[in-house]
Amino acid sequence: MITLALAGKPNCGKSTFFKAATMAHAEIANYPFTTIDANFGVGYVRAVCPCRGLDLTCQACSGGIRYVAVNLIDVAGLVPEAHKGKGLGNQFLDHLRQADAIIHVIDASGGTDSEGNSVEPGSHDPLGDIQFLEYEMAMWVYGILEKHWQKISRSAQSKTYPIEKGVAEALAGLGIREHDITAAETATGVPLVKCQGETLVTFCHHLITISKPMLHIGNKVDETSDALIKRLSDADIHFVSAASELALRNAAAGQLITYHPGDPSFTIAKEETLSPGQKAGLARIKALMERFDGTGVQQTINKMVFGELDMIVVYPVEDENHFTDGKGRVLPDAFLMKKGSTPHDLAFQVHTDIGKGFLYAIDARKKMRIRESHVLADGDIIKIVSTAK
Ligand SMILES: Nc1nc2c(ncn2[C@@H]2O[C@H](COP(=O)(O)OP(=O)(O)O)[C@@H](O)[C@H]2O)c(=O)[nH]1
Ligand SMILES: [Mg+2]
CATH class of the missing domain: 1.10.8.470 (Helicase, Ruva Protein; domain 3)
Structure with missing residues (x-):
């Protein structure tokens, strides 16, 4: 499984992003070094499940949206001169080595100084933080x-x-x-x-x-001035509001809204059950999502995995006629693979023995045998025939 690390200064919103993306419990607070060690969790990339196009009923997705697991690490806040042992020093960097790619979280609002202390938004230039990590x-x-x-x-x-x-x-x-x-x-x-x-x-x-592919993201865009948004977009920074995503996931868990992470918007379930405060909060989030095409959390993970890491999703099946595994489950597995991977690579990813005993593969959509060196495409459904079971 691939691993993405969330890194950056204290206070930029790593734990909020992590919590939203994993819905696990990382401590969230407004002072440096809340997180004294990395938090490990599972987040998801969002893909289009092939079931809809094939008119199948699939239990593994959510209304045609397939979420595929990736490991996330909430790395403790990093301060300048960390490589010399400052702050929690090499411990941060040691966590980063485990990552395939790094999401560098910056406080776009300019509300975090160079040491990671909370300051008045706009009083620190976040552009200066980009190169630091x-x-x-x-x-x-x-x-x-x-x-x-x-x-x-x-x-x-x-x-x-x-x-x-x-x-x-x-x-x-x-x-x-x-x-x-x-x-x-x-x-x-x-x-x-x-x-x-x-x-x-x-x-x-x-x-x-x-x-270590790295993506710099500007969090707290909900508190960011238009001038800073302009400056950061010129530097190609992708905007995020982790706090908004967390609020949406909580609201969805409480059945106040319908929202699938990565959707460009959400719908309110029952207007009358919301307090005026909740209504106002959700209205603010809705406006932000319209402006930035979502909250940016799911978009960041997808951009990292499909963009920077150049991966595709492939679906192995045992029965190429019904697109199922041995137990009759439709499209039971989804594997993230590097672009350029072959059916033989997929076989190894399913299991070493399956890889070793690889005979041939079948493209389940076309019901055609494909060569060992065939390059897999995103959304492919593949049956592997191997001497190993
Ligand atoms: N306005 C706003 N505040 C945020 C956002 N994300 C995090 N915060 C706040 O920033 C502070 C630090 O967040 P935290 O996730 O603990 O940062 P970390 O030190 O990088 O892990 C907390 O008070 C969060 O509520 C956001 O998207 N918008
Ligand atoms: Mg934290």
Whole structure:
């Protein structure tokens, strides 16, 4: 399962986003270091379930909307100079290594200063926060490499060991692959053996951006001035109101409204059951959703998974005629896979043994056998035939 980390300064709304997206309980409060350790939870990407188009009745989706699970980590607030151990220091960065991609939450309203303290909205320029996370992470990687650099370059010079291998070993466990290292080396434009100081920092910067896709989102857009909205949209920031999403999910759980996460709007169930305060609150959220095309929470997760991480959803079935598993359940599973994946990759994702015993696959929509090297498309329904059961 893929893992997305929510990172950023204290107070920008990570836990609110996390709670809305997972409906789990993370502490939500208005001061730095509420979250002293990462919170792990399960959130969802939203996809169109194939059942509707096939006229099937499916138990796994919600009115044709399919939510596919992803891991979410609510990383404790990160402050500038964290790589030197400031704030909770390397602990934050250590959590980030577990992530496939990072959602960098910024307080768009300018109500959080550079240390993560709550200030009057508009008194801090959120544009200044964009580069900070990438920088902290790059410096963190640099710190690790620097410690081992002499040894790594010495063995590379004596030609006993390729330098990329040495770097990969020093960074083992950070979720960085060897081809990320060669890609970062190319981007730096200086061979790794010649890197030191500044050029090594540049290399680390490239390595971080290559190995950990990052999306910067501007939260608290409900409190953000028009001028800041303009500035941040010019910087390509995607707007979010995590608090609005949380309110909607709570209202939906209490059956006050009908809302499917990711919908551009919601409908009120029974107008007369709402207090004047609730009515006003929901009206504000409705206006915000019209302006920004939803609250941005579900949109962020989808953008990350389908955009930055370039994934598709594939549905494995056992019975290609009824689109079911062995128990007759329609479209029981949905798998997130990298674009470019093949039926054989899918077989391995279902189970290692199924992958090892892979014989061939059937495209259930077309009832056609497909080659092992066939590239899967989003929404494909696939039966795998394997010697393993
Ligand atoms: N206005 C507004 N406030 C928010 C939003 N999201 C979070 N907050 C508030 O910002 C404060 C910090 O939120 P929290 O989620 O604990 O931030 P964290 O430190 O990044 O985890 C809390 O008072 C939240 O209620 C939002 O979308 N809009
Ligand atoms: Mg928090």
